[in-house]
Amino acid sequence: MTVTAPVRTGEALVPGISPQVYGLADFQRISAQVHAQAGIVLSDKKRMLVYSRLAPLLRRTNSQSFGEFLDQVEHDPALATRMIEALTTNHTYFNRESHHYDHFAHTLRPELLHRLNQSEPVRIWSAGCSSGEEIWTLMMVLLGPSQQEGKRIARQDIVALASDLASHAVNAGMAATYEAAALEAVPEALRKAWTTTEGGKVTIGPEPRSLVRFRQLNLLGPWPIKGAFDVIFCRNVMIYFDTPTKEKLVWRFAEQLRPGGYLYIGHSERVSGQAEELLELVGPTVYRRRA
Ligand SMILES: C[S@@+](CC[C@H](N)C(=O)[O-])C[C@H]1O[C@@H](n2cnc3c(N)ncnc32)[C@H](O)[C@@H]1O
Structure with missing residues (x-):
């Protein structure tokens, strides 16, 4: 796979946000930022998960591609926070363990x-x-x-x-x-x-x-x-x-x-x-x- 190859999704496409606008380089940019700010490590296996968690945010910010969205994130700390929040896994339940x-x-x-x-x-x-x-x-x-x-x-x-x-x-x-x-x-x-x-x-x-x-x-x-x-x-x-x-x-x-x-x-x-x-x-x- 080349660095610009789009992710193969199969399912879970988010309407209006084509996976064609989400390359490996975008994923790497996101995972570097999430690691630097929140400590969270996103392995390559999480690439599709990242797409499905962030695509709704792209739609809300009227971004046409992940690259455009990430450029906005760089200049907007509040948007960067929203991106990181969207990438947290909050699974929990009462009386766990x-x-x-x-x-x-x-x-x-x-x-x-x-x-x-x-x-x-x-x-x-x-x-x-x-x-x-x-x-x-x-x-x-x-x-x-x-x-x-x-x-x-x-x-x-x-x-x-x-x-x-x-x-x-x-x-x-x-x-x-x-x-x-x-x-x-x-x-x-x-x-x-x-x-x-x-x-x-x-x-x-x-x-x-x-x-x-x-x-x-x-x-x-x-x-x-x-x-x-x-x-x-x-x-x-x-x-x-x-x-x-x-x-x-x-x-x-x-x-x-x-x-x-x-x-x-x-x-x-x-x-x-x-x-x-x-x-x-x-x-x-x-x-x-x-x-
Ligand atoms: C899977 S939940 C665990 C919840 C609960 N402790 C439990 O065991 O059921 C993990 C939580 O850690 C939070 N989290 C991840 N990175 C964090 C960070 N750098 N600072 C604070 N909270 C973080 C996430 O937002 C998420 O809600």
Whole structure:
């Protein structure tokens, strides 16, 4: 294949945007920019996926070709952000990798409740939270199945940060309303205590909502964060990054944890590099910062 060869699509053509106007050189330009700004690696296998995710944006910006669109992106940072957001993969669901929530409930929750009883703050971060399913599951597990106890917990000094690069994901998380079927994976007692159902939709209740701050944040950029975290969940985010990016990020997470704090990562991820000095493996894809 030459550098100007159009992608062979077969299916998934976007009306008005011919794949003839999308060459390998365009794909390479896009993947270089996405890697530089967001750390995301787009392998050649993602070439068609990139076409189908960006073609609607080309249509909205009246671009006749990917080359023309990319020229606009170069001079328009807001459009560059929209391009990168469109290329994020936001797949997530409630109670994903449930062993992490079991570990949190049995090991960490008692420690955190103890800290709260000593009037110490509790800080939690879902980094790469997508549309919120991860942080809401975690908040329901933290509050527990008893409304009476959970309401008492929610009045204490807890702040949970939920951040993602993609504004559409952050907005969905903040809206906190999901199809009822999506919540079926959450244990019934937690669902009953902390959600309300209406017209086939489930909304997260006021107590979990009072604990969470959603923010749009690129993990590769500066973190406007004060203080250390007790828990960081960063799951199924680093799978899109190359090894140097992952190692730098995991080192920053380790430094951001208080001694004894926990880092949960996705089932196919592992900690490597300098952060291994600070983090010990204490369960499947669960790490603890050494004291
Ligand atoms: C597959 S979702 C994972 C969601 C959730 N953590 C889970 O495990 O279900 C990956 C998320 O990482 C976000 N992401 C990718 N690169 C990022 C970056 N550089 N900074 C912040 N978020 C990023 C994407 O926008 C996406 O919502």
